[in-house]
Amino acid sequence: MELVRQKVYNLEQNQVAIKQRYEEDVARLRHELEARGGPPSHVSISGLPPHAGLSQPQPPAIGHGPSNLFGGIMANPPGQGAPGLVPPTQDQQQQQVPPPHQMGASQALQQGAFGGYPPSHGMNGGYNPQPPQTTASPGPGKGRVNRGPPGPSTPHQAPSNSYPDARPSPQLGRPPSPLPPHPSHQIINNLADLDLDSLRPEQKREGNEWFAIFNPRIPRVLDVDLKHTLNHDSVVCCVRFSQDGRYVATGCNRSAQIFDVADGRQVTKLQDETVDKDGDLYIRSVCFSPDGRYLATGAEDKQIRVWDIGSRTIRNTFSGHEQDIYSLDFSRDGKHIASGSGDRSVRLWDLESGREGLCLTIEDGVTTVAISPTGELVAAGSLDKSVRVWNAHTGNLLERLDGAEGHKDSVYSVAFAPNGKSLVSGSLDKTIKMWELDNPAPNGRMIGPGLASRDRMGSKCVKTFEGHKDFVLSVALTPDSRWVLSGSKDRGVQFWDPRTGDTQLMLQGHKNSVISVAPSPQGELFATGSGDKAARIWRSVFTSLLSKPRV
Numbered sequence: 001m002e003l004v005r006q007k008v009y010n011l012e013q014n015q016v017a018i019k020q021r022y023e024e025d026v027a028r029l030r031h032e033l034e035a036r037g038g039p040p041s042h043v044s045i046s047g048l049p050p051h052a053g054l055s056q057p058q059p060p061a062i063g064h065g066p067s068n069l070f071g072g073i074m075a076n077p078p079g080q081g082a083p084g085l086v087p088p089t090q091d092q093q094q095q096q097v098p099p100p101h102q103m104g105a106s107q108a109l110q111q112g113a114f115g116g117y118p119p120s121h122g123m124n125g126g127y128n129p130q131p132p133q134t135t136a137s138p139g140p141g142k143g144r145v146n147r148g149p150p151g152p153s154t155p156h157q158a159p160s161n162s163y164p165d166a167r168p169s170p171q172l173g174r175p176p177s178p179l180p181p182h183p184s185h186q187i188i189n190n191l192a193d194l195d196l197d198s199l200r201p202e203q204k205r206e207g208n209e210w211f212a213i214f215n216p217r218i219p220r221v222l223d224v225d226l227k228h229t230l231n232h233d234s235v236v237c238c239v240r241f242s243q244d245g246r247y248v249a250t251g252c253n254r255s256a257q258i259f260d261v262a263d264g265r266q267v268t269k270l271q272d273e274t275v276d277k278d279g280d281l282y283i284r285s286v287c288f289s290p291d292g293r294y295l296a297t298g299a300e301d302k303q304i305r306v307w308d309i310g311s312r313t314i315r316n317t318f319s320g321h322e323q324d325i326y327s328l329d330f331s332r333d334g335k336h337i338a339s340g341s342g343d344r345s346v347r348l349w350d351l352e353s354g355r356e357g358l359c360l361t362i363e364d365g366v367t368t369v370a371i372s373p374t375g376e377l378v379a380a381g382s383l384d385k386s387v388r389v390w391n392a393h394t395g396n397l398l399e400r401l402d403g404a405e406g407h408k409d410s411v412y413s414v415a416f417a418p419n420g421k422s423l424v425s426g427s428l429d430k431t432i433k434m435w436e437l438d439n440p441a442p443n444g445r446m447i448g449p450g451l452a453s454r455d456r457m458g459s460k461c462v463k464t465f466e467g468h469k470d471f472v473l474s475v476a477l478t479p480d481s482r483w484v485l486s487g488s489k490d491r492g493v494q495f496w497d498p499r500t501g502d503t504q505l506m507l508q509g510h511k512n513s514v515i516s517v518a519p520s521p522q523g524e525l526f527a528t529g530s531g532d533k534a535a536r537i538w539r540s541v542f543t544s545l546l547s548k549p550r551v
Contacts, residue, residue: 188217189467191506192492210509218502221543222483222495226509227525228264228537232257235282236529238516242288245522249295250535251283256297258309261525261537270295270307272314285328287337296337298325304339304349318349320356327368331375336392338378340366346380348392358395362388368413372420377437379423381411387425387435389459401425401435405461413475422462424484424498426472432465432486434498465496467503474517478526483540485526487514493528495540509536 191213196204205212207226214220234253241248247267249258255271275281285298294315295307304318304325323342330337336357337349342365348358364384371378371392378392385407389399409428416423426432437459470489477484483504484496493507493514512531519526529535 189215189465189494189501189503190469191215191467191494191503192469192490210507212505212507214505215503218497218500218504220504222504222540223543224505224507224538224540226536227539228259228261230257230259230264230266230535230537232533232535234280234533235531236515236533236535237282238285239518239527239529239535240286240288241518241520241522241525241527242292243290243521244292245520245525247288247292248518248527248535248537249286249288250529251286251297252533254281254283256283256286256295256307258295259535259537261520264537268309268312270297270309270312272305275301284324284326287328287330289330290332290334294334296328296330298328298339300324302341302343304328304337306337306351316349316351316354318347318354318356320347320359321345323365326366329369329371329378331371331392332373333375336371336375338369338371338392340369340380342366346378346390348378358392360390360395360397362386367411370414370416370423372416373418374420377416377420379414379416381414381425381427383410385409385411385427387411387414387423389423389437399437399459401459401461405433407431407433412471412473415476417477418479418481424475424477426475426486428471430466430468430470430472430488432468432472432475432484432496433461434463434465434484436460436462463498463501465494465501465503467494467506468492471513473513473515476517476519476526478519479521479523485517485519487517487528489513491530493517507538509538510534 194213194216196206196211196213199213199216202220203214203216205214205224210226212224214222230248230250232250232252236250236252238251239248241261246261247258248261249256255269257266257270258268259265260267281300283297283299285296287296288294289296293309295309297305297307299305302319302321302323302325304316304321305314306316306318307313308315318337318339321339321341321343325339325341327340328337335351337351339347339349341347344362344365346358346360346362346366346369347356348360349355350357360378360380362380362382362384364382366380366382368381369378370380376392377389377398379387379389381387384402386400386402387406388397389401390397407425407427407429411425411427413426414423420437422434422436424432424434465484465486468486468488468490469492472486472488474487475484477498481498484498486494486496488494491508491510491512491514493509495504495507496502497504510528510530510532514528514530516529517526518528524541525537525539527535527537
């Protein structure tokens with residue numbers, strides 16, 4: 001009987017804590033809405049009277065969001081079967097959305113924090129202003145057991161008439177500019193605010209359903225061109241080049257695909273035919289082994305599969321994560337794989353033994369992982385706004401990069417610089433940060449949890465890149481460290497100079513969120529993956545090389 005009383009007491013305490021977090025989220029959301037000119041504080045987020053209280057306990061969640069971590073990147077109104085990869089119609093926009101306690105605080109924050117772009121007389125990716133996008137993305141499948149709370153069904157590509165505008169479906173061209181453009185001298189990194197028509201020829205580049213704007217405030221030193229479009233049947237969650245630059249891999253619903261970079265031809269499709277055929281099973285991350293023989297995939301079914309590309313068979317299956325796997329990275333020696341999951345853990349796996357080597361747990365869901373070029377460090381970004389760096393051999397925590405100079409929202413992407421002495425991170429706060437790691441802890445010394453950022457062995461944020469209009473979903477550095485690349489929910493890709501913090505160019509080449517960007521280890525080429533069901537391979541070169549013949 002005493003045990004029963006204790007369980008009841010624990011349930012009551014959990015209920016109180018859940019209710020308190022919900023009320024705090026609602027108060028914060030109301031404050032954000034009022035600050036943006038939204039409804040007054042007596043109106044709830046859904047437009048209905050405030051919810052009187054919790055009718056039932058909130059389902060388990062990783063951090064401050066549901067197990068489907070990428071909810072909110074693509075749009076599909078909850079409970080509706082309407083297409084979800086384009087802005088919702090006016091009717092959909094007016095329909096009720098779930099109250100915050102039902103959709104998780106992360107979804108609620110995204111509902112309130114980003115309500116579409118305001119009317120603008122400049123560029124917004126070639127699109128008209130959007131109504132608020134609701135929070136659904138490729139979701140968990142239907143027949144799998146032991147999962148977190150289910151998310152909305154996977155969105156499908158919408159027909160062209162799904163836009164609220166009576167005009168034809170917008171392409172990546174030039175919208176009308178009824179108002180005069182901003183003077184270019186006022187623009188620094190907000191290239192999306194520039195009017196394409198008013199720019200000089202050397203300040204822009206246009207192709208078939210894509211365009212690029214070059215920063216008029218700084219000398220143009222790059223040019224960009226489309227090499228291949230790789231169409232898929234579903235959202236492309238990730239892209240990654242092989243080390244020799246000959247192939248690019250993509251992850252989408254149920255399969256990973258490998259394409260020949262030279263001609264854009266699909267050479268391999270890797271799909272596990274033994275898994276449940278019901279529902280969706282998105283491949284969230286792909287990574288080649290350094291020798292190009294294997295491809296590791298991380299999926300929503302919590303499994304890591306290491307494929308032998310030549311035989312199209314599974315060499316290893318690593319099990320242990322308890323929620324979706326969002327990120328993978330191979331060590332340079334090809335012996336280990338790092339994985340990050342919504343179960344709040346980073347794990348390192350030994351390919352030779354087929355076993356888990358380390359399990360590093362944190363307080364919130366892990367969205368992204370990276371192994372340093374030397375293999376000594378492993379970094380991870382998290383829903384708790386932090387970037388952590390561990391000793392990859394001992395598991396000791398060496399750095400926690402957050403605080404006053406850190407991100408203000410969840411970190412969705414991290415990447416080491418080629419020299420291993422710095423890394424970049426991209427966040428839902430719309431920024432990219434570069435962190436200097438020039439004073440690593442001696443002998444893998446563990447830091448104390450209470451240390452402030454300024455006390456932690458000299459590592460610091462040396463640059464913050466601002467200019468994206470929406471969530472930054474993916475970041476990377478070119479192999480020569482000359483550029484930082486970023487992909488965003490604003491559908492744009494930007495090239496940043498890490499020395500100055502200036503953006504060199506903004507590329508608009510997709511009709512939906514750019515979920516993944518990856519530079520070729522051999523230089524010049526980079527790839528993008530998007531919610532518009534396409535991956536694209538691009539060529540970027542210094543303008544002084546444009547006269548040379550292409551290989």
